[in-house]
Amino acid sequence: MDTDSWYKLLNKPSWAPQPWVFGTVWSVLYPIIIAVNIYIIVLIAKHKIGISLAVPFWLNLFFNLIFTPIQFGLRNNFLAMIDIYLVLATIIIGIIVAWPVSKIISIAFLPYLIWVVIATVLQTYIVIHN
Numbered sequence: 001m002d003t004d005s006w007y008k009l010l011n012k013p014s015w016a017p018q019p020w021v022f023g024t025v026w027s028v029l030y031p032i033i034i035a036v037n038i039y040i041i042v043l044i045a046k047h048k049i050g051i052s053l054a055v056p057f058w059l060n061l062f063f064n065l066i067f068t069p070i071q072f073g074l075r076n077n078f079l080a081m082i083d084i085y086l087v088l089a090t091i092i093i094g095i096i097v098a099w100p101v102s103k104i105i106s107i108a109f110l111p112y113l114i115w116v117v118i119a120t121v122l123q124t125y126i127v128i129h130n
Contacts (some may be wrong), residue, residue, distance in 0.1 A: 003072045010077075011129040016122055024113055033112050034061070037105050041094075044101050053097055060090035071123075077130060081123045088113075088120050 007019070016024075038057045063086040071080035091113050099106045 003075075006075060007072070010074045010126055012122065013125050016125075017118070029115060030110050031110055034064075037108055040102070040104055042097055044105075053101065056094035056097055060087060060094060063090060065086045077123070077127045081127045083118075084116070084120045084123045088116050091116055 004019075038054070039063060041057050042054045044053070063083055067080060067083050067087065070076055070083055091109060095106045095109050095113065098109075
């Protein structure tokens, strides 16, 4: 069974976004919000506080990148749920850590936070109901 068929067969809530919505949202979130803000926070961290400020953002990028291989490659819903909680946690930590340095970066991450909250609830639902 191919990945697309496998995912379609999973029990999902009625409010689950269509697959094309995920692609569209991630195409906007990654290059515009995530990549640019991570680049900015790394520059700020090097000059103002130290590179440790960037750690939550690099961890977030890592956890986000491994979600798809876990969910669709391994087809491991539970491990993907753990991963999406790590994505969510690193966003929250990143926003908190960045706030004293750049409120703009923290605020710019709010759409990403909202989207990942939706994805986290969806993934949790999938784990519970499959």
